[in-house]
Amino acid sequence: MDFVYTCPGCEGSGCDKCGGSGQFKLEECPRKAIPYYVQEFLDYAKLYKKGIPPEHGGALDQLHSFNVYSQFAWGELDKYEAELGLTKRGF
Numbered sequence: 001m002d003f004v005y006t007c008p009g010c011e012g013s014g015c016d017k018c019g020g021s022g023q024f025k026l027e028e029c030p031r032k033a034i035p036y037y038v039q040e041f042l043d044y045a046k047l048y049k050k051g052i053p054p055e056h057g058g059a060l061d062q063l064h065s066f067n068v069y070s071q072f073a074w075g076e077l078d079k080y081e082a083e084l085g086l087t088k089r090g091f
């Protein structure tokens with residue numbers, strides 16, 4: 001399965017960066033381009049936004065896999081709620 005996204009430089013109208021197609025084909029996981037420590041910071045920032053601070057007693061005391069899969073589960077719940085037209089939960 002190919003994943004294609006709109007060129008952020010021209011927003012689909014075509015430019016030199018996208019070869020005039022207005023699109024880019026995703027050929028590898030974009031997380032490979034982001035260093036691990038940046039990914040970890042972004043993950044903690046997302047948890048902090050949901051009220052789980054990166055401190056002892058918070059996200060730092062949870063298993064890494066719990067933090068990762070919680071974010072996956074929240075994303076899936078948000079997606080299904082959006083598809084059903086439900087309002088956002090409080091977090």
Ligand SMILES: [Zn+2]
Nearest residue numbers: 007010015018
């Ligand atoms: Zn472009």
